[in-house]
Amino acid sequence: MNTTTEYQVTGMSCGHCETAIRTEVSHIPGVNGIEVSAATGRLTVTAEQPVEDAAVIAAVDEAGYAAARS
Numbered sequence: 045m046n047t048t049t050e051y052q053v054t055g056m057s058c059g060h061c062e063t064a065i066r067t068e069v070s071h072i073p074g075v076n077g078i079e080v081s082a083a084t085g086r087l088t089v090t091a092e093q094p095v096e097d098a099a100v101i102a103a104v105d106e107a108g109y110a111a112a113r114s
Contacts, residue, residue, distance in 0.1 A: 056082040
């Protein structure tokens with residue numbers, strides 16, 4: 045059963061931002077779906093099992109942005 049978690053991301057403004065975040069979050073084990081929108085600032089992560097918020101936030105930080113679970 046997949047779990048879905050939503051985050052609010054600050055600092056995104058374009059498709060390149062979305063790609064950078066998608067690339068970093070895709071490295072988290074178990075993640076099998078990523079939806080990210082610069083227009084809304086939303087990041088939705090779907091995984092095979094619950095993913096630690098700290099892992100997602102760290103991945104977004106690595107991409108150069110800030111995230112908080114919403």
